[in-house]
Amino acid sequence: MPDAERLARAHRPTVLVLDLNMPGGSSLEAIPRLRADAPDTAIVVLTMQDDPAFARKALQAGALGFVLKEAxxxxxxxAIRLAAAGDxxxxxxxxxxMAATPDQPAGPPDDRSDRELEVLRLIALAHTNSEIADQLFLSTRTVETHRAHIQQNIRRTSxxxxxxxxxxxxxLDT
Structure with missing residues (x-):
């Protein structure tokens, strides 16, 4: 892992693909260090670990992608294309x-309505606006309005x- 960190700092790639089981230490622990040293480098984790807890930890540590080796x-x-674009x-x-495996208690953050929380959860699970509209029996325009309202209120854009x-x-734990 020290070699990967050294090379990432030296070359500052747009996207870095990490294996969670690399020799020399845990990639999971290295993700925050890599993000701090090369903040413009997006990280995609490639692993055999299909445990939702690992995926959750990798994403919370700063990875933008989590791909199973089997897929x-x-x-x-x-995943690389999306990470390069900041998605x-x-x-x-x-x-x-992950959505079916609770990890921590969750409550409605920032006074979001239940509908907004559901839209936000589906966005985070990589559903498109039209897919969300179909699932929640809404118009695509209504989903777009919810999304804009969420983005404005929590001050997040991407x-x-x-x-x-x-x-x-x-x-994602509910």
Whole structure:
């Protein structure tokens, strides 16, 4: 892991793909150090660990992507593209398991309505506005309005910031 950290600091790649089980230490512990040393480098975790707790910890530590090795052929390039654009990617199957696996108690943060929290949770789970509209029986325009209201009130603009907010407030744990 020290080599990966040294190389990331020296070359400052746009996206760095890390294996959680690399020799020389835990990549999970290295993510905050890498983010501090190379804040413009997006981190995508590639791992065999399909435990929702690992994914949650990696995303909370600052990773923008979490790809399972078993799905790397289909998902890795998409995760890298999204991370390079500042967006988050989470393996969909693992995201569903995270949503079903509570880690910490959560309450409605910042006086958000239940509907806004549901929209925010679905955004964080990488659903499009039209998918959210279909799931919640709303118009796409209504979802866009909820999203704009959420972004304005919590002062977050990108999808990555919304995902981070949702993770920090336990919205993926419900």
């Amino acid at each position: 790397a052929d289909e998902e890795l390039l998409e 988050t990617y989470l393996n969909p199957r693992l995201g569903a398991r 999808r990555a910031e919304l995902v981070r907010y949702a993770l920090d407030h336990g919205l």
